[in-house]
Amino acid sequence: MVGNQKRDTRPELALRSALHRLGVRYRVHRQAFSGADCTADVVFASVHIAVFVDGCFWHGCPEHGVRPRTNRDYWDAKIARNVARDRRNDEALDAAGWTVVRVWEHEKPEEAAERISQLVRERREQRRDRPSTSGPRG
16 A cells, blocks of 8 residues: 555546646645645635545445455455545534535546536635625724
């Protein structure tokens, strides 16, 4: 498992390229907020959106997750821990006011990027429409 990449995986790079082609700018491999227990793959801090690109095997994809034949008990427990950690991280980010977007590695990067781009645009419009909370300085 030491040889497995934790960042800059092929699906992650494809998603980032697709986002970039759409003109959406982002931060890479950042904690969503100070003290967060997780590092998101793509972060839009100004609109509080954290994106995770999940591998089908490692995160238990219901469509493409494969159960190994050897050492099955170990792998079942390992994947279950990964899924439980993902849910805890989602809940912590949600409690802090963040929106979590999870993209499976098998998803088409262009479709996922369009979905994320739309969400970012909506959030930016909401921010612009909100009245300022700071009054005039005097």
